[in-house]
Amino acid sequence: MGGRSIAAGSMTLKGMVKHAIGSGRSVTYMPRPGDGAPRGVTLIPGDGIGPLVTRAVEQVMEAMHAPVYFERYEVHGDMKRVPEEVLESIRKNKVCLKGGLKTPVGGGVSSLNVQLRKELDLYASLVNCFNLPGLPTRHHNVDIVVIRENTEGEYSGLEHEVVPGVVESLKVMTKFCSERIAKYAFEYAYLNNRKTVTAVHKANIMKLADGLFLESCRQVATKYPSIRYNEIIVDNCCMQLVSKPERFDVMVTGNSLRFSFPPQNNDMNNVTPNLYGNLVANTAAGIAGGTGVMPGGNVGGDHAVFEQGASAGNVGNEKLVEQKEANPVALLLSSAMMLRHLRFPSFADRLETAVKRVISEGKYMTKDLGGVSTTQEVVHAVIANLD
């Protein structure tokens, strides 16, 4: 402890230690030389409220002088494919931040959000749903992470009309994809000190498909004996989620629904197949405050794309866009996740703290949170609250 002067009589040693522990600053992060070089991030403003909220992120990053620069690309939901130059940019930068892309209903055109995930093999989608102080919801102590398999399941996109009036839709589940999502979920839980991983499934009905998913989860669970593993059927999961969400921690799901239920402590991860994951994530987001505030990201072996947590295809309505009242909180928190992913923890902390301060003060909140502010007003409040 050389170099520190102790003012005689002002504080005992014990008092100093206590003060230091409670001072709010953790043991410092030691970077490698050159870690501060600016990182390129592909930015896709998207449709609807997308441009508004991505602009918000750009403004806050600038105010923080964060070591990121954005390469903006226009992609819209009505395009046939994601342009090749955009994919090239993401492959080069390895990281992308995007607003939502409007997904057409029916019509045989696949969602560009889904296309992007498949092209870049972003096989894990993660949504963190948690209570924000200052935002009262029906439930407290919610802290759920939903990890959803992103590439197969009901989202395989394989449908055909057998005869007029009869359509077959294929749900494809593979051991390969189920195993890697289970591994990701357990690894996430291990790295983030989460206590439980819950697999969400409907194996009582889809015995082979979801049965395969469960088998994979069980196998991976044996390699993490310190993490509790349990399973829950998706319909029960929905019910528990709306009545006792504090029981969940990390949930892992196949493509549709992601739910996980943690035991009594709020430390759960859920792992789910694709469709369940989608539904669970959205329900959890609704429980904890809405899609306007929940952050999320998609990650694969080589790339990561960050976007608002739930409902990527929901780009808001026209009125929201016209009056510029979209909620930037979700994307701001997702960009904080991105900063951590890029190993800029201090910038991530500052951004997150500023956003949480604005929410807890309650003065500047957009309509979906019960306030009357515009997007810009919230952004200015966040910038004003930056350390």
Place this chain on the structure above:
Amino acid sequence: AVNGMIKYEEVVIDNCCMMFVKNPALFDVLVMPNLYGDNISDLCAGLVGAATLVRGIALAEAVYGSAPDIAGKNMGFECLFHEKFGKSNCFTAEWCSMLRHLNLHDKADLIQNAILNTIAEGKYQTADLGGKAKTIEFTNAIIDHL
């Protein structure tokens, strides 16, 4: 037929889940395919309190003899009718629904009122409603209210 008097809307299932937990009053009657129905009905049940308080009718089954006018035959859909004014124990409530379909409305009303009065009284409630009564005690209480 009441064409034009019933508002029809479509909603994507993930958005629906989110809206449901934020403001269930937005919805009235929901119709959806099998898996979504399974999940949404349990979600509703969680919102109102317990699975046993929600009644469901499988309209595709020919149990009641004649299918109701509003549903086609063998559609394979599960409709959830959420009563705004009361909760009913699910099994007895299904009997009520059946009695109504058979046009025995007065008998159905008798049973429904008995259930509502029992729950409102609060003396006999099963574990899922927050009480300690056994099923037989709850049932006897309903019978007493008939």
